[in-house]
Amino acid sequence: MGKKILDTGRTNYSFGGLQKVLKRALELLPFHPNTQKILILGFGGGSVLETLRSQHKSKAHITGVDIDGVMFTIARKEFEIVEKEDTRFVIADATEWIKNQPNQFDLIIIDLFIIDTLPTAATQVSFIEKVSEALLPGGQLIFNTIPETLSEESFELLIHYLEKKGIELQKMKKWGYSNNILLGRKNVNLPVQ
Numbered sequence: 001m002g003k004k005i006l007d008t009g010r011t012n013y014s015f016g017g018l019q020k021v022l023k024r025a026l027e028l029l030p031f032h033p034n035t036q037k038i039l040i041l042g043f044g045g046g047s048v049l050e051t052l053r054s055q056h057k058s059k060a061h062i063t064g065v066d067i068d069g070v071m072f073t074i075a076r077k078e079f080e081i082v083e084k085e086d087t088r089f090v091i092a093d094a095t096e097w098i099k100n101q102p103n104q105f106d107l108i109i110i111d112l113f114i115i116d117t118l119p120t121a122a123t124q125v126s127f128i129e130k131v132s133e134a135l136l137p138g139g140q141l142i143f144n145t146i147p148e149t150l151s152e153e154s155f156e157l158l159i160h161y162l163e164k165k166g167i168e169l170q171k172m173k174k175w176g177y178s179n180n181i182l183l184g185r186k187n188v189n190l191p192v193q
Contacts, residue, residue, distance in 0.1 A: 022048045022111065023055065025142045025172065025181050031056050032140070035106040039134065040064045041094035042111035042144075045074050046081035060106070065090045065097055095121035098130040108135055110143045117149040123158050132165035132186065141167060141184035148178065155180060 026048075035058060040048055043064035052058040066072065069091040075081040083089045090097060094112055108131060112122045121127055135141060143162070145155060159169055162184060172181040 021179050021181065022109070022142065022144065023051050025144075025183060026051065026056065028170075028172065029140055029142065029183050031058075031107070033057070035060045035140075037103065037105045038062045038107045038109070039103075039105040040109045040111070041098070042066060042109075042113060043075070043089070044071055044111065045079050047079075048109055048111065049075075049081055049087065050079065059086065061086050061088070063088045063090060063103075063105075065092055065094045067091070067093045093121075095119060095124075095127050098127070098134060101134065104134055104136045105139060106136055107140045107142075110141070113144075113146070116146055118145055123150070123154055125161055128158070128161040128165060132162075132167065135167070135186045137186055138188040139186045141182070141186070143182040143184070145180045145182070146178065147173075147180050150180070158182070 031052070033056065038052065038058070038060045040062065043049070043066040046064065049062055049064060052060070052062065064072075064087070066089075072083075072089045072091065075089075076083075081087075094110075110122065110131070112119055131141070141162070143158070145158070147155065150158075159171075159182065162169055162182065166187040167184040168187065170183045172179070172183065
């Protein structure tokens with residue numbers, strides 16, 4: 001259809017269907033134009049960054065983390081997404097990287113998949129605790145999951161962990177390409193961690 005997308009045989013990584021799902025999630029959140037710092041865990045080819053910059057005119061500082069450095073190469077070469085003063089690329093396992101980073105963010109987008117499966121480490125209490133610590137009070141969260149590869153029990157536990165950390169959630173179940181998206185906001189009455 002005249003545009004590039006980043007796909008595997010079983011899933012869309014960037015642009016195409018995934019971009020539509022995350023674009024709608026940003027609309028329903030809703031994305032706040034005064035957002036200053038954004039963290040994207042699972043950067044892929046950068047379609048969510050492109051949506052933030054073009055549709056929402058975001059001037060926020062955006063940090064994108066991806067375990068595969070080739071993703072950043074593809075983002076640069078194929079989608080013209082470049083690292084600059086307000087855009088930082090980090091090659092790392094996001095579930096490990098978040099444990100040692102000291103910054104807090106107004107918005108965290110979690111889109112961590114190995115093909116079509118959310119890594120087990122991204123559903124563990126230790127990861128959720130670190131995400132919560134990295135999210136400012138009043139900060140927003142988008143957490144993308146796929147029910148075909150994440151059991152209902154694991155999905156409900158994920159919700160429980162997030163709510164226990166003071167993140168109020170709204171579920172977008174079976175949305176788009178059957179994604180279950182969690183939209184969240186950290187309670188403003190919690191102390192800054």
